Amino acid sequence: MADSGFGQLSRAELAVLLPELLLCGHLIDRSGMAHTIAAFGRAGMTAVAIEEWQLASPVYTRRMQRAFGFTGDDVVTIFKGLQLDIGAPPQFMDFRFRVDDRAHGEFWLAHCGALLDVEPLGDDFVVAMCHDIEDPTFDATALATNPHAQVRPIHRPPRRPADRKPMCAWTVTIDPAHVPPPLPPHADLVANSAAARLTLSAIDIHEEGQSDYAGPLLSDLRFADFSRSALVRMAEEVCLQHHLLTLGFRVAVRTRLDSTGARELVRKQFTGIAGLTAERLRQALGLGDDLAALATVLRLHPAWNPLPYTRVRLEEADDVVRLTVPQNSAAVADGAWPALVDADHLAPIAAMARAVNPRCAVSATVSGDELRVDLTLGDESRPESTEVALTRFSTGADFTFSDRGVPLPLTVVRQGSRE
Numbered sequence: 001m002a003d004s005g006f007g008q009l010s011r012a013e014l015a016v017l018l019p020e021l022l023l024c025g026h027l028i029d030r031s032g033m034a035h036t037i038a039a040f041g042r043a044g045m046t047a048v049a050i051e052e053w054q055l056a057s058p059v060y061t062r063r064m065q066r067a068f069g070f071t072g073d074d075v076v077t078i079f080k081g082l083q084l085d086i087g088a089p090p091q092f093m094d095f096r097f098r099v100d101d102r103a104h105g106e107f108w109l110a111h112c113g114a115l116l117d118v119e120p121l122g123d124d125f126v127v128a129m130c131h132d133i134e135d136p137t138f139d140a141t142a143l144a145t146n147p148h149a150q151v152r153p154i155h156r157p158p159r160r161p162a163d164r165k166p167m168c169a170w171t172v173t174i175d176p177a178h179v180p181p182p183l184p185p186h187a188d189l190v191a192n193s194a195a196a197r198l199t200l201s202a203i204d205i206h207e208e209g210q211s212d213y214a215g216p217l218l219s220d221l222r223f224a225d226f227s228r229s230a231l232v233r234m235a236e237e238v239c240l241q242h243h244l245l246t247l248g249f250r251v252a253v254r255t256r257l258d259s260t261g262a263r264e265l266v267r268k269q270f271t272g273i274a275g276l277t278a279e280r281l282r283q284a285l286g287l288g289d290d291l292a293a294l295a296t297v298l299r300l301h302p303a304w305n306p307l308p309y310t311r312v313r314l315e316e317a318d319d320v321v322r323l324t325v326p327q328n329s330a331a332v333a334d335g336a337w338p339a340l341v342d343a344d345h346l347a348p349i350a351a352m353a354r355a356v357n358p359r360c361a362v363s364a365t366v367s368g369d370e371l372r373v374d375l376t377l378g379d380e381s382r383p384e385s386t387e388v389a390l391t392r393f394s395t396g397a398d399f400t401f402s403d404r405g406v407p408l409p410l411t412v413v414r415q416g417s418r419e
Contacts (some may be wrong), residue, residue: 004201008052008280009210013285014231019401020284021238021302024277025086026093026224028245030117030394031272031387035265040256046128050360052248053137054391055190058144060241063196065145067203067237068230070085071359073146074102075172076217081145082107084213084234086241087137090220092399097410098257102190106154108169115157115167117394123158130157130168139181142172147180149173180354186251189395194330198309200236204229213331216409236306243302243336246270250335267340268387274303274337275388276397282356289357294375295321297356303337303348310338313359323349325371343373349373351385358382 006014036045061081065071070080079097082088088095094111118125126380134156139353142149190196205211209227241406249269254262278297285300295316298304304312304323310405311329315322325338332339341348343364353360358381365372391397392416 003307004232004236005258005299005307006232008299009232011228011231012224014228014235015057015222015226016284017281017300018223018231018234018238019090020244020280021235022084022086022089023092023396023399024273024280024302025238025242025245026088026089026114027276027391027396028242028249028269028273029393030396031276031391032249032265032269034390035268036253039261039265042124042128043344044256046132048249048252049129049133050136051184051252052245053087053133053185054140054184055187055248055251056241056244057085057137057141058187058396059196060237060244061085063240064237067233069214071184072227073174074417075099075105075149075174076102078142078145078149078172079105079107079217080213083218085141085239086245086299087141089396091401091404092396097219099217099410102320103174105172105176106169107172108154108166110166111400112167113395115159118394119157119159122350126158130150136228138170138246140184143180146174147177148178150175150178159162190244190247190252193244193247194332195240195247195336196307196332198240198306198330200240200306200308201229201233203227203233217413218407220404220407222404222407239302239305240309243331243334246336247334263340267345270303270337270340271347271351272387273383274301274348275355276383276391277301277303279357280397287356291316291321291375291377294356294360298323301352303352309336312338319376321375321413323373323375325373327369327371328409341373342366346373347385347387349375350382351388354382354384358384 009104049226059128064084070077082095092113094109095107096110097107105194118129126313138151142151150173152171156168207227207229210225211227211230250266253265281297281300287296298316304310311326313324343366346362346364350362353362353375359377361376
């Protein structure tokens with residue numbers, strides 16, 4: 001696994017890393033929300049969110065299904081996909097499932113961190129997320145598995161009473177009579193990207209642990225049950241979800257701003273999530289604040305993974321960490337995160353570095369078609385960037401995962417709907 005940024009981690013470390021990567025992928029939207037509202041207003045922010053998820057989620061849903069052997073066209077396949085989706089990070093978006101038969105099921109959220117983020121903003125923002133955004137984007141994810149699938153609410157916020165649980169509940173129905181909606185505009189821009197077609201690390205089926213998710217639907221995924229090579233591949237796929245969502249976001253923004261304005265807005269989003277993700281990775285793995293810790297965080301950061309996509313290189317010396325970002329990678333060609341940094345725009349890298357140690361200094365040179373970024377430790381602490389501070393408004397910034405023990409297989413049952 002020398003060509004994987006995750007190849008040096010143990011199976012136990014990878015199991016800790018996976019929920020972090022899923023959660024940080026979800027928080028990409030929290031990083032972009034303030035900037036899209038400022039640029040387009042609440043209605044424009046809603047339209048951007050719908051478009052980005054509609055463009056990205058069908059692509060990465062099918063990739064994950066193929067990678068982990070649960071291709072199919074039934075409700076169980078849809079639910080398994082949600083468990084490996086940055087739109088539904090475990091526990092923070094606490095999806096619970098019930099399967100009635102292959103064409104009927106329900107899910108509900110016992111906890112919804114996204115709702116807790118927007119409820120303080122008022123009912124208009126809650127409706128924008130739980131109605132305007134969820135209706136087309138839940139369907140887009142389900143349609144990736146079966147073009148005749150529909151996701152419809154049983155109940156959803158605004159919550160009445162204010163502490164109602166589960167926070168929302170939905171039915172999933174597969175009906176051959178359902179005519180699927182047309183593909184959204186610009187769908188081909190993400191579906192035909194290099195990210196969509198990328199080949200990633202093979203899974204060794206002979207290793208200890210699960211190599212796929214071909215068995216029964218489980219109440220929760222316990223990542224420690226998967227083999228080391230399966231976890232490496234899973235981490236790579238989740239990082240690719242980050243990039244695909246960013247490509248969708250960039251497409252949506254670019255239809256509303258000129259190229260310079262769109263690039264600057266997406267760069268602000270990148271800076272906010274770059275710093276918060278680096279901080280969570282450092283804390284999750286119990287790392288220090290020295291250059292060795294910084295090198296580890298950069299090596300694992302989803303902005304620079306998977307390596308076949310970004311082709312970044314990392315070198316460590318006694319007093320410097322050098323990050324080399326090639327400008328001829330597939331990620332740059334797609335316009336993903338590595339395309340947003342250059343010698344004059346280092347804010348996302350600085351945010352990563354200062355999440356490890358606020359005394360990090362960042363400098364860059366260009367050599368041929370490569371950007372070389374040197375990170376050193378100075379004497380002066382730098383303040384956290386505004387973009388990272390804005391991202392912290394999410395409860396996901398400080399969210400803690402818990403051990404839920406052995407997951408249970410979910411068999412077909414019939415009972416009343418969740419209320």
